[in-house]
Amino acid sequence: MAVIDLEAPFKERVAQALGDSHLAPAIVRATDRLLLVRAKAMGSIDGEKLRSQTRQMKEDVLRNLPDYLEQLERNFKANGIVVHWARDGVEAGEIVRGIGLQNGAKTVVKAKSMATEEIHLNHILEQAGLKVVETDLGEYIIQLAGEPPSHIVAPVIHKRLEEIAQIFHEKLDMPRTMDPTEMTSAARVRLRNEFFDAQMGVSGCNFAIAETGTICIVTNEGNGRMVSSMPKVYVVLMGIEKVVPTVEDALLQLQVLCRSATGQQLSVYCSMTSGPRQADQPDGPEQVHVVLMDNGRLQMLERGYGEALLCIRCGACLNVCPVYQEIGGHAYGSTYNGPIGAVISPALAPEIARFKELPHATTLCGACRDVCPVKIDLPRLLVDLRADL
Ligand code: SF4
8 A cells, every 4th residue: 555645735645545446445444344333333322312412512512611611720720630721733732842851751652642643742742852652553553654643533544454564564573464463462562661661641632521620531442541540740632622511421422422433332441530649549640731722723613613623533424424435534634634624624724725625525425414423514614614715
């Protein structure tokens, strides 16, 4: 499978993607399976009711965002969490880098996080001399390959088993094997050592609970729990729209996220952090920092694209999109891809025209709206963007 030149113009990237005979079959195979398990999981309950309730909750958050953020900040501080505010990605990167350097961090372990991808945090930390290790298996593989993720939930969806085997052989110096269990075991051993070595853990945040000041990260591999509990410093980078009002709201979102993203009733792990380790606790980080990042989100509201801030990053709209299924994620050339990426990439960017081709890279078939767990009217937003660009 050819690697797409991310610096090439949009049409060239698309041509490269379409010219790769392995890409679309690999993506279709994976996305069809995800759609199947999603349909089963949503069909086994009143999926429509769940979608409506989640949308209602997220709309309430957006309407009252300043109040919920103030409540969240108050409760974070009451729990001993250090709160930082970042207007943009540059500020957010400086804050995280500063925390790492002040604490003498040399190795940073990371859980999968689109917010950190959004600001290219790995690059910022590496420029400062820190070693950054992705610990989600898919993210670990693409980090070894030197590529960005190509899907919100399944970062390595574009790679075939043969290619992953080659990466492990070349980068980890392990005997050539096509056995996924052997490859996973090799990664596990190496990652465990990194966890023991790391001085700082970094994650995103699936949602943060305002009434309790709690950070929640949802994973299936347990790496998120290790990132948030083993290093002495734990840093969370979250978009300001990730706040939810109550524990019940968090459980509502957890339920819809798992069903919509991976077809699970519940993820294997949901790690909740409400502050640093207390004197009577055997483990946990000595410091917890949260960076609350705007980075274009308020501007999205002002530009009239606030509905896209309801997104819970489940990836279902990518899976169902006939364009994404053909060209994959890298051809979009932005951190976020698929239908939601075609909306938020230009809407988040300081220059709205920066990703002007993306709203046209859609068929407006409406499948994304029908599958979205928070009923975002993506076709309408895409048409509005076409008019605005
Ligand atoms: S727009 Fe909807 S379907 Fe797409 S990632 Fe966000 S929540 Fe999921």
